[in-house]
Amino acid sequence: MASLPSQCLLKIFENVSLSIYKTLHNCIFVNKQWSSLAISILWRNPLENISSENDVDDRIISIMKTYIACISQKSKDSLMKNNLQLSEEILRQASYDYPSHLQILNVQKFYDGITILIEKYFHKEDREKAFHQYQLLEHIFRMFMNKCRNIYRIDISDVPKLIKIIHFPLLPDSDKCLSNITEFYYKGRKHLDFIYILSQVCTQIKSFHIEQQFHNNEGLIKLFNVQKVPLESLSIDFKSNITLFIEDIIKEKNPDNIIKLKLSGDSKIFFLKFNNLKELEINLCYDNYFLRAIFPKLEKLILHGFSNISNFAFCDFLKNHNIKYLYLRESHIKYLRQFSEAIINSCPNLVEYEGYISANTRTNHLLVLFKNCPKLEKLRFFEEDTSCEINDILKCLSDYIPKKLNTLRFDPCWEFNDVSLDEFLNGCKKRLTNKLNLEISSSRRSQDINLVLDKYARENVLYEECINYY
Structure with a gap:
């Protein structure tokens, strides 16, 4: 590993889950090459990647202290003159x-981080906190403007109205x-x-994530209109049935x-x-207008919170599209059998599916799914x-399991024994x-089931660490 080119090592490190912070952090102490690469990943978005651990405040304080240590000496002198005593460590x-590695500028997280630092490290009283x-x-923002050239996202979605953004x-x-x-990213x-x-300043924005839009927003209209690049990704939460500016802007900017x-x-x-x-x-698209539309290149469909969807309309929609990735979340299906038939008969190129299936023995939609969708x-x-x-x-399924299947979650309502699982x-x-x-599901776990799972984990059929119970 030590002799691998930096680009190869970087790819490996990038695939280490940031939730395993200590694993990537330990790479810093191997050698200079590993240290540089690990730091470049850990500091791309350090405040976003903090989990809800017991030491979360200590981690945030450590990050903010490091940022302050990186500001110019002139800035440090200015802070000292304003009665903020900096430690030798920070000086x-x-x-x-x-x-320089920062990629995501989440304004509220920096406000929160500084607030924790002032309260728990500098121990300032309320009247001094805001100043x-x-x-x-x-x-800190002055330093970012001077040093950062890799920031690709600005997020002000969670900044309260009463806070004045610098x-x-x-x-x-x-x-x-x-x-x-x-x-x-923006809200309200x-x-x-x-x-x-x-x-x-920003005229290269290709992706907008907008929430809680009740009325037209002049600031957003301006930001949308000055962009010099095509709009490629749009996420927007409509809170009114009025036609908003965004629909007109998309028409002008070419929805293709x-x-x-x-x-x-x-x-x-x-x-x-x-x-x-x-x-x-x-x-929650109650009128289901999307079912009447045709998107020639659509591959991925994610539906949340729908219950009044027409099975016939949904079936027609699937037949008219080459869906490869289908996710159905937080929904209630009234006619599960017909719904299952729509999926298994209309999505032969399905690669990933999260949702519902009728496991009735008589219809055996699970078997038909395996037969009709070999790319799963x-x-x-x-x-x-x-x-x-x-x-x-x-x-019945054992002879038709898709060869590339790598993840399978059993419905917790399914009942089975160790013999059939084996x-x-x-x-x-x-x-x-x-x-x-x-x-x-843990409700289906028995001693006999566990023995079967352990057997196939030893035979390298299952990931031993990934036999998950929920």
Whole structure:
């Protein structure tokens, strides 16, 4: 590993889950090459990757102290003159340029981080908090504008209306720092002055994530209109049935450029043609306008919270599209048998599916799914209304298991015994090209079931660490 080129090592490190913070952090102490690469990943988005551990505040304080150590000596002197006593640790110039790796500028997380630092490290009283918070943030943002050239996302979605955002797009070198922003996250109708200022610098935004839009928003209109690149991804939450500016802007900017679209609420936006749309996510779209539309290149469909969807219309929609990735979440299906038939008969190229399937022995839709969709790699089934015994089905499936299947979640309502599970996993042993990540409800776990699972884990059919119980 030590002799691998840096680009190869970087790819390996990038595949280490950031939830395993200590694993990647330990790479810093191997050698200079590993240290540099690990730091470049850990500091891309350090405040976003903190989990809810017991030491979360200590981690945040450590990160913020490191950032302050990286600001200029002039900034440190200014803070000291304003009665903020910096420790020797912070006064020493940082040995590494940590801020240069920042990629996501989540404004609220920096406000929160500074607040924790002031309260628990500097121990300032309430009347001093706001002043020192603003001082510290201004100097940190000034440093970002000067040093950061890899920031691609600005997120102000969670900044409360009462908080005044520092107008960092007006700081020196902001044009160099923010000119490559391609993603923007925003919520509600607040901080319009900041958005106007941002529109003077950011003209390369390809992806907008907008929430809680009740009315037209002049600041957003300005930001949308100044963009010099095609709009490729749009996520917007409509809170009103009025036609909003965004629909008109999409018409002007050519919807054929959009490849990813996420909508919540009702919109007539589907009356437009999206000829290059590849990913569509819908949440609580009561009128189901999307079922009447055709997207020639659509591959991925995610549906949330639908219950009144027409099985016939949904079946027609699936037949008219080459869906490879289908996810059905937080929904209630009235006619599960017909719904299952729509999926298994209309999606022969399905690669991933999360949702519902009728496991009735008489119809055996699970078997038909395996036969009709040989390209399946991930299957995660969710709860039916009633328990269902699937021993005979499991035995039938063993000869038709898709060869590339790598993830399988059993519906917690399915009942099976160790004999049928053993036969099914023996089929997996014969057919699968990779190990299987198997998810089984704890309610179905028995001593005999555990013995079967352990057996096939030892035989490298199952990931031993991935026999998950939920």
